[in-house]
Amino acid sequence: MAGKLGIGIITYNRKDILLETIQNIFRFTKVPFDFVVADDGSSDGTQKTLKEMRITCVTGDNRGIAWNRNRAIWYLKNERKCDNIIIFEDDCKPVEFGWEQQWIDALESFGHINYMPEITIEIDNDISSGSGTAVDPYIAPMHQALCVGYHAKALDYVGFLDVRFKKYGEEHVEHTHRFLRAGYGGLPQYLTPERGQVYYLRGGLSVMPSESHGDHEIASYNQRVHEEIKKDPIYRSPWRTDEQMFLFREEINSSLNRPSTNNDFEDKEFDSIISLGGDHRSSLFVESFFHKTGPDLFGQFVTPFHTLISLFETNFEHLLSTVCLYGYYDALRCRETLLIYHKNINNIAEPAERVGNFVSNIDDTRKNYHSLIEKMDSACDGSKKVLFVRDWRDSYLYAGSHRPEGSNTADFQRLIKAISARYPNLDFKVLFVNFGSSAKADPRMLFYNTDVPDICEVEREQEAWNQMFRNLNISCRIQD
Incomplete structure (x- = not known):
């Protein structure tokens, strides 16, 4: 029997797209699940809207995709004790009822799985084998993060995204390389994990047009970081310093259902x-x-x-x-x-x-x-x-x-x-x-x-x- 399912969305200043993704997740997901949105310090009213909708949100200052994805993973794995964790980017949404079953089956089998959209198949077409199902996943060298699945047991060995990456670029690629090194989610080449082959699913999801928050200068910086750390130990915490640990812990604690105001006293x-x-x-x-x-x-x-x-x-x-x-x-x-x-x-x-x-x-x-x-x-x-x-x-x-x-x-x-x-x-x-x-x-x-x-x-x-x-x-x- 498959374990507990957790679904998260990472977002930044895309409130309208985010709301559509949330709606589709609740509309098309058959299996009961825990849910969280990790918001990377949006300034477009995202947090206010989520609060009004009574949706759990982990947020803080804008710190980039690595930090923000870690917010969602930590919440679902450590606070909600989910076994199978699926993280969407805000511009990717389910479009078929029961879409999650293929993901659960793949995670139980492989520990880590990625989504390959139809547009990628049409443009790149560098799939070496497979049919894109949980039984027979695509095998391909590229790395995408529109929707990514993690099994809690695999995360115990691999850990979180490396927060040395700034803003956008390479953070998911490096994370996937560590899953390959640990024996999850593909066919590794142990001396050159960047040449490993990754498992992908197709179908059941759709990608929406969206404005990119990418920056060429930051992407180049992150490429250099990736090269420098690619042989570091596999496991990474979601922080590098004591100060980052305190900050991360506070962001998580603020998302939990703690008492806030006690307005039931008269003498104000x-x-x-x-x-x-x-x-x-x-x-x-x-x-x-x-x-x-x-x-x-x-x-x-x-x-x-x-x-x-x-x-x-x-x-x-x-x-x-x-x-x-x-x-x-x-x-x-x-x-x-x-x-x-x-x-x-x-x-x-x-x-x-x-x-x-x-x-x-x-x-x-x-x-x-x-x-x-x-x-x-x-x-x-x-x-x-x-x-x-x-x-x-x-x-x-x-x-x-x-x-x-x-x-x-x-x-x-x-x-x-x-x-x-x-x-x-x-x-x-x-x-x-x-x-x-x-x-x-x-x-x-x-x-x-x-x-x-x-x-x-x-x-x-x-x-x-x-x-x-x-x-x-x-x-x-x-x-x-």
Whole structure:
């Protein structure tokens, strides 16, 4: 019995053609399937339209075909656990009911299969043998990517498209060569995989006229890249660096059905909005939207979630501890508390000098922090309504994103209890930003995931926070 089917489309600025392809996939596909669209940062309203249609879309900035095809493959293979994966380009569509059965049979037999349109047969006509069916596929040397099939077991050995390729050109060819080297999808020549013969299917699909996004200069660059990497190890991840991994993971996570807005609470107008930090920019985002809203205590340092709880539980006892201070990027970290101080070092380069400067100014810094704590206590005197805001990120300059699936779950309830113990008469809520699939277990909790990766321009992230506050309809009464 064949495994689970997944179908994806990769697209860029072809909304009208894309919609026709989507319609035909749902119209002509007989076998149940999982579905996703990978959009490479279109600017023609594609994402808005897909959202209105409730179609799952993995998207991000425009990064080229290799990156975008990896989005679709990863989603279907790793998130939806599909065995047989078929990826369409947006200008290729099914036109016969039950078209997918030949593809499923071919993937179960060969692990990798490509589509050969009738126009290619007419123009090139370099098929060496075969009839274009799953039992007897065409065998030909050329490489096309209008519709490509991958079996999950073959992907386990071959991996993803190489993201060293830019924009358009060679990325699918090189990927197919690796399938041949691994023994899938054709007749390999192991010393010269570029001369291998590839398996193709015909029929059941049609190609639509479309405007090319190709660029000769980029294509030439990609040819050089292909030549340089053609003997690299077969398996490739969909990223090359840690930063790319974080970015890719965030794009995938943003496509999943995580909670976004909880609009089921009534108290949307607050007397004060107080940042509890997370990322070092969290307080700035809050202040930018609401203006001067509360004491900026947590904008002075970065604190891990468990340390945040401890500060409230111990009356901020260990704040400004000088036990084992050391340089951390362009800040200082305390090994005892894991607090990271980034506003108290006066741009001093040498870690030892930073520590010395921090310690020599500790009295003035302590007075400043004590004043900010008093201001927070005054804002939370029990006669007001307060919204605390906590972002997931709690490492200085962390190149990460929303809380990854499988990471330790923050103790939200313990934080609620700690705040409540310090301010027993306070009417408050805590907005937790970008904590993934977490859901509220207390009416004082509110969760929201922004829809942009954290590795992006500050202005773009600020707008995502602004949109969050607008979506939640949060306002602040007092602006002094």
